[in-house]
Amino acid sequence: MSKAEDVGLVIVGSIGLDTIETPFEKRESLLGGSVSYACAAASFFGKVGMVGVVGTDFNDEYMAVYNRFGIDLAGLQQVEGETFRWSGVYDADMINRETLATDLNVFEHFMPIMPESYRSARYILLGNIAPELQLHVLGQVVSPEFVAADTMDLWIHIAREKLVEVIGRVDMLTLNDSEARLLTNQYNLRSCAETIRQMGPRYVVIKKGEHGAMLFGPDGLFLVPAYPVAAVTDPTGAGDTFAGAMMGYLAQQGNVSDSTLRTALLHGAVVASHGVEAFSLDRLVTLSPSDIAARLVELQAMMAV
């Protein structure tokens, strides 16, 4: 049974300290990782519980950021060692990027543990992390209403079998267009989505970055455009932010009707578009519900005929 202090949405994923270089600027040791972006985005819509791991170098300033979003940290483990670190450099197009270094550190032996207060959560987002860890989380939840999983090319390459097992057990898979093609060995995105849906999930969201996203489900197709931001500062975590806001909205609404799902994707697009306007969670920290509402109105006006 759900208790008052139980969280409605739980997100698992990576926590990283990122070094990011864009054509305009280089920044070091930025708070990042899929669960950081996703929880921050989801927090605008209700209580969200985080499952992740950090090292002893994860200082109070980073913790303070999580606390500013009111994220429930009962599932956050702090262990001996260094936090996961990633560094990458973006091309001039601010889309393609090269990974310069990946240091797993405390991630290497991470085993996600769901606190008791998370186990009856009705909404679960398995953020981008090794499929084996996603499965481990799935094994600890009690009949959630809606589980979404995100993934990336790395896992398709090195852990396809486990990933297919995850895909077979979730309600929605989110991934980007090139990953959908890699996973299915097909090019046309409708065909990709159809193939993935046959692997299990009722819903597939194909993310296309600045070109928006496509929702495939039993009620047909929904095309959500990306909000065209005037200046992208750092696209890192945009997909995680999108997924987090989408799941936060669903948990807030408490249903996954076609109309709610479509509106959830719009919220994902809006929050993600704010997120890329600054490095790390910097823009999300200052973001207000009225900023989200205003841009939602603006985006819907751009879609209206």
Added chain:
Amino acid sequence: MSKAEDVGLVIVGSIGLDTIETPFEKRESLLGGSVSYACAAASFFGKVGMVGVVGTDFNDEYMAVYNRFGIDLAGLQQVEGETFRWSGVYDADMINRETLATDLNVFEHFMPIMPESYRSARYILLGNIAPELQLHVLGQVVSPEFVAADTMDLWIHIAREKLVEVIGRVDMLTLNDSEARLLTNQYNLRSCAETIRQMGPRYVVIKKGEHGAMLFGPDGLFLVPAYPVAAVTDPTGAGDTFAGAMMGYLAQQGNVSDSTLRTALLHGAVVASHGVEAFSLDRLVTLSPSDIAARLVELQAMMAV
């Protein structure tokens, strides 16, 4: 004054016999060129006049295709020599392509002449063709209500000055995203559109192929998605088809209000999505108004929240 036999929409552009190779098939001497695609697409919405040139090798079968669309051919010149020929090969993504050969032939000395019955046309589409020829057409029209021009990277490279003159004299410029970036030397598409609008046109349409198009104008931004076709056979001419259908719809409606423009772009997306399902004009030849109407309903359902 407009007479009963006058056409409401005139389109100028290239007529070519194309040799096209996709990853799946190679086809030769296909009827193509910007004005062929644009006029065929526009013909679903009313009478359209064609301004172009062909050689003596342009046989009755090709002419019969134009006649099937009911295109007014008073502005079509047939001269001694061979028709313009283009050949290209598409990458596996069916988007990027390499031009293998371009033979200007009769195009080299082409000077577009507007028949008397075209000169009072209220809607003009300057299809993709040398800016100098677009200017020549502009010099022969009498106060049209709405002039749109399309262009391509070639003219930005070799005829920028004349192209800028064209841009300064039209109501709308349509071009694709990479061309917008090339023309303005900016990356962000909102900035590109703003810069182009400062060069003259009230409206800029940035075409993004399978990712749709963006309309920038005094009433804000409209994001039209591409209809996701199940199988692309040949993307050649999709941009011309889009522009032709859009202008055909505007001429049919007889106004360029924001709402009409948005609906015109939707029609452009729908007709273009049909066009890429076959080589040349093959799909447009079999297309019916009810096919267009049905896919328009389908596309709008994919945009509805």
